[in-house]
Amino acid sequence: xxxxxxxxVLGGLLGIAVVALLILWIGPSTIARFRAxxxxxxxxxxxxxxxxxxxALITGLGAGIALSRPSVSKSAERFMQIFNxxxxxxxMAVLAIALAFFGIGxxxxxxxxxxxxxxxxxxxxxxxxxxxxxxxxxxxxxLGMRPLQSLWQVELPNAWPVIMGGVRIALVINVGSAPLxxxxxxxxxxxxxxxxxxxxxxxxxLLGAVATALLALVLDxxxxxxxxxxxxxQAPSERAVV
Amino acid sequence: xxxxxxLSKVFGQKHGTKxxxxxxxxxxxxxxxxxxVFLGPSGCGKTTTLKMINRLIExxxxxxxxxxxxxxxxxxxxxxxxxxxVIQQIGLFPNMTIEENIVVVPRLLGWDAARMRERARELMxxxxxxxKQYLSRYPRELSxxxxxxxxxxxALAADPPLLLxxxxxxxxxxxxxxxxQDEFFTMQRTLNKTVIMVSHDIDEAIKLGDKVAMFRDGKxxxxxxxxxxxxxxxxxxxxxxxxxxxxxxxxxxxxxxxAADDSPAVRPSTTVAAALEQMEEDxxxxxxxxxxxxxxxGFVRRRDLRRIDPETPIEEFRADFVVTAGxxxxxxxxxxxxxxxxxxxxPVLDExxxxxxxxxxxxxxxxxxxxxxxxxAPATNIHSPAExx
Numbered sequence: 228x229x230x231x232x233x234x235x236v237l238g239g240l241l242g243i244a245v246v247a248l249l250i251l252w253i254g255p256s257t258i259a260r261f262r263a264x265x266x267x268x269x270x271x272x273x274x275x276x277x278x279x280x281x282x283a284l285i286t287g288l289g290a291g292i293a294l295s296r297p298s299v300s301k302s303a304e305r306f307m308q309i310f311n312x313x314x315x316x317x318x319m320a321v322l323a324i325a326l327a328f329f330g331i332g333x334x335x336x337x338x339x340x341x342x343x344x345x346x347x348x349x350x351x352x353x354x355x356x357x358x359x360x361x362x363x364x365x366x367x368x369x370l371g372m373r374p375l376q377s378l379w380q381v382e383l384p385n386a387w388p389v390i391m392g393g394v395r396i397a398l399v400i401n402v403g404s405a406p407l408x409x410x411x412x413x414x415x416x417x418x419x420x421x422x423x424x425x426x427x428x429x430x431x432x433l434l435g436a437v438a439t440a441l442l443a444l445v446l447d448x449x450x451x452x453x454x455x456x457x458x459x460x461q462a463p464s465e466r467a468v469v
Numbered sequence: 470x471x472x473x474x475x476l477s478k479v480f481g482q483k484h485g486t487k488x489x490x491x492x493x494x495x496x497x498x499x500x501x502x503x504x505x506v507f508l509g510p511s512g513c514g515k516t517t518t519l520k521m522i523n524r525l526i527e528x529x530x531x532x533x534x535x536x537x538x539x540x541x542x543x544x545x546x547x548x549x550x551x552x553x554x555v556i557q558q559i560g561l562f563p564n565m566t567i568e569e570n571i572v573v574v575p576r577l578l579g580w581d582a583a584r585m586r587e588r589a590r591e592l593m594x595x596x597x598x599x600x601k602q603y604l605s606r607y608p609r610e611l612s613x614x615x616x617x618x619x620x621x622x623x624a625l626a627a628d629p630p631l632l633l634x635x636x637x638x639x640x641x642x643x644x645x646x647x648x649x650q651d652e653f654f655t656m657q658r659t660l661n662k663t664v665i666m667v668s669h670d671i672d673e674a675i676k677l678g679d680k681v682a683m684f685r686d687g688k689x690x691x692x693x694x695x696x697x698x699x700x701x702x703x704x705x706x707x708x709x710x711x712x713x714x715x716x717x718x719x720x721x722x723x724x725x726x727x728a729a730d731d732s733p734a735v736r737p738s739t740t741v742a743a744a745l746e747q748m749e750e751d752x753x754x755x756x757x758x759x760x761x762x763x764x765x766x767g768f769v770r771r772r773d774l775r776r777i778d779p780e781t782p783i784e785e786f787r788a789d790f791v792v793t794a795g796x797x798x799x800x801x802x803x804x805x806x807x808x809x810x811x812x813x814x815x816p817v818l819d820e821x822x823x824x825x826x827x828x829x830x831x832x833x834x835x836x837x838x839x840x841x842x843x844x845x846a847p848a849t850n851i852h853s854p855a856e857x858x
Contacts (some may be wrong), residue, residue: 366560369525369633370574370623371550384564448550 249437257430264419269438271414275333275405276398280339287345288390291352292378307353314346316335318404326411336408336415343404344397351393355386384458391454395447402443406435416442447465471522471663472498478687491517493687494531499680501630504657504664506674506695509684510710515667517634517686519851522665523549524535533842535631535706550574553632553662559616567619568604574627592622595656611696614645621653625660632657634666639672650676671711672824675699675721683707696722700842716837720801723843725794727816728836729826734759737766737787742779744769757816757824758787765790765816765824793818795827803828 250258258265290310294303316324321342325335359382359419367377383390416435423432478492492514499505505516520526522533524545531571533540540548561570571592572585580588580709591801593600598619608616617638623631637653638646654677657664668674672683675695683691683698691703699715699722702708734757735744744756747770758766774786794803794815801817814829826832 360558360560362556362558362560363562365525366554366556366562369523369549369554369556371546371548371577372573373546376577381562381564385562387564 246441253437255434257434261419261431261434265434265438267418268414268418268435269442271403271418272405272416272439272442275336275340275408275413275415276401278333279337280344280398280401282337282341283344283348283401284394286341287348287393287397288352290345290468291349291390292356292383294349294353295356295382296374303353303357307350308381310349313342316342318343318407319410322407333408333412333413333414333455336405336413339408340401340404344401347393347396347400348390349393351396352386352390355389355393356382358389359385387458388454391450391458395450395454398446398450400444402439402446406439470498470501470536471484471524472496472532472534473518474532474534476518476521476533477529478514478521478526490687492521492528493691495684495687496531497680497682497689497692498518499663499665501663502661503679504654504769505678505680505682506678507665507682507684508666508669508671508674508678508710509808510669512610513684514687515682515684516635517687519665519667522631523552523633524740525549550577550627551629553627553629553635553740555620555632555634557636559620559640561619561623562614563608566605566607567611570608570619571623571626573623575621578627588626592626596622596652614641614649617641617649618652625662630663632662632664634664636667639668639670653677671718683710686696686723694843696843700840701839702812719837719842720804720833721799723795723800723833723836725798725800725803725815725817725828726796726825727841728800728833729794730786730832730835731829732757732847734763734765734824735783736760737784738782740779741774741777741781741783745771745774745779745784755814756783757827758783759824763823765793765818765842770818790816796820796825800828800833804833 290306293299294306299306318339322335323340325338329335329338363378363381363385367381372380406420408415409417409421416439419435419438420432423429423435437469473495476492476495477484477490480489480491481487490822495514495518497505507518509515517526521528522540524540528541535552558584561567562573565573567585569588571589572580575585575588589604590600593603598615598618602616603611608619610621617640619715621634621637625633638649641649650673666677678695679697681691681693681695682689683703685706691698691707693701696719697709699711699719702711702715708715733747733751735747737760739758748754748756754771755768757768760766767789769783773788774783777786790813792806792810792812794806794817796817796819807813807815813825816827817825819825
């Protein structure tokens with residue numbers, strides 16, 4: 228067995244052990260009791276995350292790309308400051324503000340989660356593109372690529388690992404903040420956590436919290452895998468060994 | 470043919486405060502199939518001039534004509550696709566395989582897949598890299614020298630008539646640089662590409678250049694054959710730039726055919742008396758023997774002819790050449806050979822073995838100090854009495 232395979236098998240076993248321990252801790256009976264709730268709220272949670280992340284990806288990638296264009300390079304840093312300031316507002320406050328605009332329900336939650344996820348994506352997209360080796364951009368231009376061709380074929384692929392780093396941070400923040408949206412009347416795994424607290428039912432609370440954490444881990448793992456898949460040229464691959 | 474016509478670049482025009490003239494009215498013409506090297510210290514405007522040719526930098530004034538067409542009338546992107554471009558940092562795209570890198574320009578031009586595949590393999594063969602082994606790899610899996618070769622063939626992929634190179638071999642280590650330069654030179658001669666290359670290395674300019682353009686402070690100071698620049702530096706700046714050993718550097722550039730003297734050759738039937746008289750007259754210790762068609766047969770030494778019947782033909786005393794010189798061999802190689810064989814002269818022969826003259830220490834010194842240079846005067850006329858008589 229080669230070392231990477233061994234590591235993967237050991238990692239898998241460890242993961243299974245941790246999940247088994249968690250189930251034992253929460254108690255199988257609790258899981259059986261909240262099975263329907265768990266499935267429903269996980270779905271709702273994922274829906275919130277999906278909507279806000281898609282919106283954040285579209286706006287964040289767009290803004291990051293726009294800021295990295297040579298024509299705005301002088302004012303890009305100032306724009307980044309605006310995003311930075313926006314990010315210092317805590318999610319709770321954003322939720323409250325969103326409530327004032329969009330009222331109770333999912334829309335406010337998606338807006339707040341979108342705002343929380345936006346900054347890491349914009350910042351990493353901008354910095355990833357700005358960090359692409361100038362020689363590559365010059366080669367692309369000198370060989371006759373139009374600006375969009377250069378962006379699509381050269382700049383984005385080479386900035387990809389940095390951009391995906393930002394997306395992963397945004398994803399984890401997003402999944403972790405989503406339970407708060409219970410407070411403004413949107414459905415999420417928070418619907419298990421908060422009643423658990425109010426009703427002094429630690430196992431119910433724990434179920435929601437653990438489910439949220441696992442969701443974050445799984446989604447982050449997926450994003451990491453996607454990053455690797457799409458930037459094979461950067462990681463030492465089997466092909467390198469001849 | 471490419472022509473720069475009073476090309477200038479002034480930076481900082483818009484803000485008006487501080488204007489710098491990076492390139493000042495540069496005019497020059499490079500003929501088809503020639504390598505022209507832009508040479509000078511950093512900041513002299515050579516790179517800016519190069520980049521104005523493919524309009525990575527827009528000229529402030531002046532024109533660039535490629536085969537008579539004004540480039541400012543062309544679409545910028547189309548123009549760049551029609552010219553090859555190689556940069557010092559190589560700039561292979563790390564996210565693409567070697568094959569994808571090579572066919573970047575053909576893909577932009579919309580070639581079909583089969584033609585691109587074919588072209589990539591053809592180009593790999595040209596730089597002696599095994600297509601099967603390398604095409605599917607990524608750039609980081611190749612050595613620096615291999616990457617630079619790929620950089621060059623990427624520029625050649627769409628078969629552009631003109632190749633622009635910005636210090637193309639600067640990032641390669643000195644050992645590999647020589648090999649890659651030789652390879653490139655052979656390839657350039659085979660494909661008959663016109664090349665404009667920026668360099669700060671006088672030795673590279675000597676080795677590769679058909680023409681050398683010396684830049685300083687944005688101005689073109691001298692534009693000549695490299696041997697002419699070495700032999701007749703126009704001013705103190707160029708004299709300093711080419712180095713104190715510039716005469717020795719010329720050894721690489723001067724061919725045996727140029728530096729050969731017009732030593733006579735005699736027929737095998739010549740008598741010993743006549744040969745001795747000839748040697749006496751020219752103060753020589755040997756004579757080359759050739760047949761009616763001037764084909765070199767060997768030589769006789771004076772010391773072998775002493776106290777011999779004056780009427781004997783010299784044929785009997787003919788000795789074979791130990792070493793000879795080819796017409797196109799450079800003086801550096803010849804001098805090395807002369808020291809190796811401890812001889813003071815070499816007969817210069819053409820491809821068919823015809824006798825052209827002799828290269829001696831004196832003829833080399835005579836040529837280098839004569840003021841002649843390869844770029845200036847036509848090749849020396851070599852007269853052999855045997856040919857005339």
